[in-house]
Amino acid sequence: xxxxxxxxxxxxxxxxxxxxxxxxxxxxxxxxxxxxxxxxxxxxxxxxxxxxxxxxxxxxxxxxxxxxxxxxxxxxxxxxxxxxxxxxxxxxxxxxxxxxxxxxxxxxxxxxxxxxxxxxxxxxxxxxxxxxxxxxxxxxxxxxxxxxxxxxxxxxxxxxxxxxxxxxxxxxxxxxxxxxxxxxxxxxxxxxxxxxxxxxxxxxxxxxxxxxxxxxxxxxxxxxxxxxxxxxxxxxxxxxxxxxxxxxxxxxxxxxxxxxxxxxxxxxxxxxxxxxxxxxxxxxxxxxxxxxxxxxxxxxxxxxxxxxxxxxxxxxxxxxxxxxxxxxxxxxxxxxxxxxxxxxxxxxxxxxxxxxxxxxxx
Amino acid sequence: xxxxxxxxxxxxxxxxxxxxxxxxxxxxxxxxxxxxxxxxxxxxxxxxxxxxxxxxxxxxxxxxxxxxxxxxxxxxxxxxxxxxxxxxxxxxxxxxxxxxxxxxxxxxxxxxxxxxxxxxxxxxxxxxxxxxxxxxxxxxxxxxxxxxxxxxxxxxxxxxxxxxxxxxxxxxxxxxxxxxxxxxxxxxxxxxxxxxxxxxxxxxxxxxxxxxxxxxxxxxxxxxxxxxxxxxxxxxxxxxxxxxxxxxxxxxxxxxxxxxxxxxxxxxxxxxxxxxxxxxxxxxxxxxxxxxxxxxxxxxxxxxxxxxxxxxxxxxxxxxxxxxxxxxxxxxxxxxxxxxxxxxxxxxxxxxxxxxxxxxxxxxxxxxxxxxxxxxxxxxxxxxxxxxxxxxxxxxxxxxxxxxxxxxxxxxxxxxxxxxxxxxxxxxxxxxxxxxxxxxxxxxxxxxxxxxxxxxxxxxxxxxxxxxxxxxxxxxxxxxxxxxxx
Numbered sequence: 034x035x036x037x038x039x040x041x042x043x044x045x046x047x048x049x050x051x052x053x054x055x056x057x058x059x060x061x062x063x064x065x066x067x068x069x070x071x072x073x074x075x076x077x078x079x080x081x082x083x084x085x086x087x088x089x090x091x092x093x094x095x096x097x098x099x100x101x102x103x104x105x106x107x108x109x110x111x112x113x114x115x116x117x118x119x120x121x122x123x124x125x126x127x128x129x130x131x132x133x134x135x136x137x138x139x140x141x142x143x144x145x146x147x148x149x150x151x152x153x154x155x156x157x158x159x160x161x162x163x164x165x166x167x168x169x170x171x172x173x174x175x176x177x178x179x180x181x182x183x184x185x186x187x188x189x190x191x192x193x194x195x196x197x198x199x200x201x202x203x204x205x206x207x208x209x210x211x212x213x214x215x216x217x218x219x220x221x222x223x224x225x226x227x228x229x230x231x232x233x234x235x236x237x238x239x240x241x242x243x244x245x246x247x248x249x250x251x252x253x254x255x256x257x258x259x260x261x262x263x264x265x266x267x268x269x270x271x272x273x274x275x276x277x278x279x280x281x282x283x284x285x286x287x288x289x290x291x292x293x294x295x296x297x298x299x300x301x302x303x304x305x306x307x308x309x310x311x312x313x314x315x316x317x318x319x320x321x322x323x324x325x326x327x328x329x330x331x332x333x334x335x336x337x338x339x340x341x342x343x344x345x346x347x348x349x350x351x352x353x354x355x356x357x358x359x360x361x362x363x364x365x366x367x368x369x370x371x372x373x374x375x376x377x378x379x380x381x382x383x384x385x386x387x388x389x390x391x392x393x394x395x
Numbered sequence: 396x397x398x399x400x401x402x403x404x405x406x407x408x409x410x411x412x413x414x415x416x417x418x419x420x421x422x423x424x425x426x427x428x429x430x431x432x433x434x435x436x437x438x439x440x441x442x443x444x445x446x447x448x449x450x451x452x453x454x455x456x457x458x459x460x461x462x463x464x465x466x467x468x469x470x471x472x473x474x475x476x477x478x479x480x481x482x483x484x485x486x487x488x489x490x491x492x493x494x495x496x497x498x499x500x501x502x503x504x505x506x507x508x509x510x511x512x513x514x515x516x517x518x519x520x521x522x523x524x525x526x527x528x529x530x531x532x533x534x535x536x537x538x539x540x541x542x543x544x545x546x547x548x549x550x551x552x553x554x555x556x557x558x559x560x561x562x563x564x565x566x567x568x569x570x571x572x573x574x575x576x577x578x579x580x581x582x583x584x585x586x587x588x589x590x591x592x593x594x595x596x597x598x599x600x601x602x603x604x605x606x607x608x609x610x611x612x613x614x615x616x617x618x619x620x621x622x623x624x625x626x627x628x629x630x631x632x633x634x635x636x637x638x639x640x641x642x643x644x645x646x647x648x649x650x651x652x653x654x655x656x657x658x659x660x661x662x663x664x665x666x667x668x669x670x671x672x673x674x675x676x677x678x679x680x681x682x683x684x685x686x687x688x689x690x691x692x693x694x695x696x697x698x699x700x701x702x703x704x705x706x707x708x709x710x711x712x713x714x715x716x717x718x719x720x721x722x723x724x725x726x727x728x729x730x731x732x733x734x735x736x737x738x739x740x741x742x743x744x745x746x747x748x749x750x751x752x753x754x755x756x757x758x759x760x761x762x763x764x765x766x767x768x769x770x771x772x773x774x775x776x777x778x779x780x781x782x783x784x785x786x787x788x789x790x791x792x793x794x795x796x797x798x799x800x801x802x803x804x805x806x807x808x809x810x811x812x813x814x815x816x817x818x819x820x821x822x823x824x825x826x827x828x829x830x831x832x833x834x835x836x837x838x839x840x841x842x843x844x845x846x847x848x849x850x851x852x853x854x855x856x857x858x859x860x861x862x863x864x865x866x867x868x869x870x871x872x873x874x875x876x877x878x879x880x881x
Binding site: 143144145146161165166233366367368370371374375376377380 | 470475476477478479480482483484486487490491492493494495498506507508533534535
């Protein structure tokens, strides 16, 4: 049963990457004045990104409107895949901009010397924790949350924190069987980042949590959106470690869904962008980074509930500040390398697999 | 006259322009030394700041290394490592520096980390002791700490090696911030020092300018000592100037006396000439007239002699002041001089004899004045001998000897006349002093001799000849070839 689910998920994921092999192209709509086609020599900016197209599309459209001479080719790639792709293409990069929420992998690329230095007044305004070496820049800061289907959730109260969740799971053990979803840290870069940060923040809680997940036959996912779909559909009672912006947007439009920011601690993660060292179109990539950090783009993220803007970090922390519980910002610095240490990573995945009673992948 | 002084002013101005400036030299030398010191200091600061930065950041690196080292563990019978988060948070203090590491063991090889980071141990590798070294990696210079140690875990033999490295951005930033600040301070000090030198040179040279102004403002004849409060350093200059002026004053006085005496010397024979001429005019008999005219001729000869001596003295003085002393053979010079005088001596019944122990002997001298000196000495000796009553043949001899004694050459002129009384020996060199007024003479001869011997750095001495007479010996320093001239 478990294996079947994973197989199906795997197919879905593969299928979705397959689709994205053909990029979605955005360009300035100049059909209206075809007679005066100024932009015959349009430059193309290839973007590899892990951001769901739904969340990114309005930004891409806004960009081409402002920069009609640039054509955007958007490749939606899974975060782990993205990392390997950048390394594989390091000598002849296809993409000039790499956008990912897997901060540790992004930072590792920079540490390997694969990123190009870019500096502008916009990047210089960023706080230190949101950039590194002027080669990687965060443009959104968002909480890592739990999402519950409150109509189906057993008990009177929704869990407020991880210990609450453990208690409720013990109490309604039967109801939770197979009804909890979280990232598959083996296939999702951001999933691994969040799990390793959990383990770092509260090792004991994390151990008990995955122990409990294992005994309740947790479902593993490649992506936040798939988890949200399943929570909304009632296939899951709770999704753990979801990217806040997606969950927030869906919860706003669906009364069954409630987003919970754990009150013991809430992780805050960033989405970051970098320019490959030998990027063919580094100039436009820089312009795009400036655009992402611009007030216009940041406001757009906020207004349309796309992402939580980095420029207004208070927005992301506001929600949590109301409950006055601690937030743990995952900063863009060298410590992220530890989580991706070869020995540590395989040990962590092994212990995760054994706790979740999953057999090894491959 | 006006024209000439204008030219003189022009020449002075030109000379002033060409002349090296003491103040400029002082400032240049001072600034040069300060520049050298500043450069050395800056160089030291460069090295020091680099070392300091390495020292500081090496501590971070080492601390992270030990944290890693503590977390070497055995996992399912294999060596592994669980790198603590804190290790890299230590390293993250170097904000922008990339981190590379590699862990391997002698039994299993690569365990974790960067595969491209080569673990070539430093030459003087020692187990259990961390080593630091620099290398280029991934396009950047990096600082590596390397540790190999024996494994102390059960059942596992061999060693484990940890390499931990970071790029040098923070180190370089720290070093350059230290350097920048230090260089600023050094430059500031250097500039202040140069300003102080400029100011100091002004202050130091100020007393000189004051003395200069004071001298410029003086009346032409004013040779009184300078009365000016000067610092110690220029006090000696003031004293020397005052001494010089005192000497000048004395010389001027002497010159005045000399002129007066010379005039007097000339006036007496002129008056006597006039008297003789009147006498001749008034004589009635041709015989008497003839006799008177004879006297006039004699008197004229004496006068002419006096004038010659005065002129010679003037020439000698001038030559002594202007001519350089050159090496010359004293024997040859004296020989010739003696031959020239032998005839006139014979006329007075005196024989000259010349003896030398050397065939040639060199001194530094001026030929003309030396000849004048000898002429005077011989002439004196001949005169003093000639008036002595003839007692024996020896009294009619004047002997001239030259001998070399160590590093000096002694010239002696020996006569057998009446000699000079002891109380007069010291006074004969005074100008216009005459030991014996019975003998004709001007009284300037020996004074001139003294002037000449002084100029030649020779000592002149008068002693008695046995049984009677005077010996005048002049003691010249010997000229030795290749020796620096006087």
